[in-house]
Amino acid sequence: MSSFKLQDFATDSPEITVYLTDEANEAQLLSFPAFKEWLATLKSSLAQQKFSDHSFYKDRYSLRSIKIQSVDWFGPRIGFVKLKAEIKNSSGEELPGIVFLRGGSVAVLMILRPTDARDERWVIMTEQPRIPAGSLTFMEIPAGMIDNTERTFKGAAAKEIKEEVGLELREDELIDMTKLAMQGHKAPETLESAMYPSPGGCDEYIAIFLWEKEMDRVEIENLKGKLTGERTQHENITVRLLDYERLLEVGSRDAKTLAAWSLYEYLKRTRELP
Template identity: 60%
Template sequence: MAFNLPGFKNPVPVNIKVGNITEGELLRFRAFNDWQKTLKASLDLQQDPDHPFHKAPYELKSIEIQSVDWFAKNTDRAFVGFVKLEADVRNEEGKSLPGIAFLRGMSVAMLMILRPSDSKTERWVIMTEQPRIPAGSLRFLEIPAGMMDDHKTFSGAAAKEIKEETGLTVHEHDLQDLTSLALKNAENLESLQYGMYPSPGGQDESIRIFLWEKVMDRQEIVGLTGRLSGKRASSEMITIRILPYEQLWEVGARDAKTLAAWSLYEALKRSRRLSNTKTW
C-alpha cells in the first residue's frame, strides 16, 4: 500500500510494507503526525541563507513503514503504540541523512517529593519498580512515567499516570512543569517538541517532566510510605517504593528521565525558578 504524504511541496511517497495498518490509521497516529510536521518545519528552515545546509538543502524523498505495534488490539480501545520507519532524506549532491526512526510519541514523567514538616532537609521520593524487558530487567527502578496517548494536556496525562501508578490523586494545579521552566529562555533553532529527547539518534520520544512536591506531617508520611511501599498494580506489575532523595541520582545513572528530573530540579532550585513548596 502506498500514498503521498500531504503538506509537502514535492510528492513524498509513503510505502506501507506491513498489513496491519491503513493510510487513515497511520495519519491519525499522533506520533507520526508530530514527527513529520516537525521534520518538515526543520527542512523549511534551510531556506535561510545562514542555515548550514542552505547551499545544498536536504529533502524528504520517501518514507517506508517497516513495522507497527498496536495496544489493546481487537478491542474498542485499540490504538497504535509504535511505528518503525525509514525516511529517505537526501540532497541534490546525493548525500543522505540517517533516517531509521522508532516512533512512540510524547511521554510524561513525574518527580514526586515528600518533605516532613519537622525537617528542612529530609526528603523522600516516590518511585516505581517494574519489569522493563527491553532493558532485560524484571525490577527496573524509575520515577513514575507514561505515554501521552490521546490526552489533551501534558499535566492531565501526568495526573492520570500518578493515579494509576501510585494510587494518589494529584490535581493538575499542584504540578510544576520543570521542562517548561528550563526551556523558557533556551535557544530554540527549530520547532522541536517541548520535552527531553532521551535517544534522538533512533527515536522520536520526548519526555516532559513534572514536579509534585509536598510538605506533610511526619506521621502522614510514615503512613503513606508504609502503604505505598507494598502497593502493586497487577495489570502492569508495578511495585511502589519510597527512596531517600539523596539516592535519586544513583538511580538516574541508569534511567535517563530520573537523572533529567533530578538535574532539572537541582538547577531550577539554584536559579530560584521554582515556586514555593505547597503544604498538603
C-alpha cells in the same frame, strides 16, 4: 506492498511515497498522533534550510520516501511504528532515517517532606519490569506515555501518578521543570519543551514535572511497599520511597531520573523554584 502519496508536505520536495505494511492502512497511519507530529516537526525543520545562515542552505535536504517497517497495536489503537525515512540532498548524501515512533511521555519527580522534619526529603520511585532493558525490577521516577485522550502534559502526568502511585494530584500542583528551564530560549525549530532521551533513533520526548509537598510521616510510611498499577495494562508496580540523597546512586540508570534531578538542582540554584 501498498503505498500512497503524501499530500501537502512541501512545495519544493519531490513526490513523496509512503510504503505500507499489512499491519496498518493509510487512514490508520495518518491518524496515529506520533506520526502526524513527527511529520509536522520534520516539515518545519526542513523549511528552515531556506535561510542563508542554515548549515544546509547551499545543498538542502528533502524527504523522498517513507517505508513503514512494522506497526504495533495497543488494542484498538496504534502504539508504536518503526519506519525508514529517505532524506537526501541534491548531491545524493543521505541522512540517517531509521525512526521508532512512540510519541510524547511525561515523568514526575515527587518529593515528600515530613511535617516533623522539613529538611528531610524522600523521593517516590516505582519499581517494575522493563523487559527491553532485561529487567524485572527497574527503578525509576513515575512516568507514562501520553495517549490519544489526554490534551495536556499536566493532565497526563496527574493521570499517571494516580495509576502508578495511587495519589490524586491537582494539575496546579505540578511544575513543568523542562518548560521552566527553557524559558527565554528561542529555538530555531519547533521542538517540544521537553527532554529527548534518544533522538538518534526515537521521536519520544518527555516533559518532566515536579510535585513537592509536605506530608504527615504516617502517610509517607503507608506508601512504602504499596503495590499499584493498571492491571489492564499488565503493569506490576511497587512504590518505593528513597532518600533524596541516594537518588543518583539508585536512579542513575534511568534518563528521566537523571534529567529530573539535574533540572531540580539547576532551578533551585537559579531560584526559579521556591
